Amino acid sequence: MTTGRELGQLRPTRSTLLVGLLAGILGFALVIQVRSRQEVDTFAGARQEDLAEILDDLNAREERLRLDIDELERTRDRLTGSAGRDEVALVEARRRAEVLGILAGTLPATGPGLRLTIEDPAGTVTAEVLLDAIQELRDAGAEAMMLNGVRLVASSFVVGDGEGVAVDGTAITAPYRFVAIGAASTLAAAMEIPGGVVDVVASLTDARVVVDPRPSVLVDALRTLRPPVYARPSQPE
């Protein structure tokens, strides 16, 4: 039997020591428990069912995120792939547009070539002579031509009515100035073959022809395209 007075005193007896020991154990356990709660992460104290639930949640979340990743990767691949294809297609389309523009006369062209001037003060040069000149320039490989500011293309025509000459419906007068782009020496040689343009013009009264090959000439006359009314593109065989 221990009284309250005895516990309050400093003189140790067997019973106060025993009580003190238990109090010490309590303090010790209290402190290490508090400290272990701070150190250990929150899952250590969780029960098995809770942990299983948390794990399920995480697995479902991972699955969703994985699907998101797949989706985004597919989108990325599609975008980068189509961007590359579009760029190649654009370059190709530009190149084709340039080639066709020079052929159709909708783009100005420059390059080596010649100037061919036919002077005709007496009016003896006929449309046939000019047409021959155009054909011979074409045969010699002229890629772009103009005559007195009119672009000459595949559909160009020359009309003479006895009073004057018209190219593609535009009346022109002497001197007739051709500008053609092609291999300059080949073009010049083609003009001077026997029976060619130079010969024919020289045989006409007062007419004179000057052939002037140059390293660079400019064909800047343009033609506006009319869309075809009847012709439609057909599928290639």
Add this chain to the structure above:
Amino acid sequence: MIPALALAVGVVLGLLVQPSVPVSVQPYLPIAVVAALDAVFGGVRALLDGIFDDKVFVVSFVSNALVAAVMVFLGDQLGVGGQLSTAVIVVLGIRIFQNLAAIRRHLFRA
């Protein structure tokens, strides 16, 4: 006086040693500590009532802690460990409150 000193010594010892709680004891230590706290407050109340008995205190301290830990252990085995430890904590908490109320009446006469 000696129990109070011993309590302080235990706290300081725990702070200095910083032992890690063994995994097998981890679920039971907090319950045992709360049970021991209940025993201590009961002891203080008995002291103030003038009916303190060191034998009763020692037995109640040890048995409280052991019974609380065993109950949680049993609950874990039966698959109701979480609920049972909550029940033990609630009961011990109520007892601690009652003891504290009695101590307060003794100390402040209110």
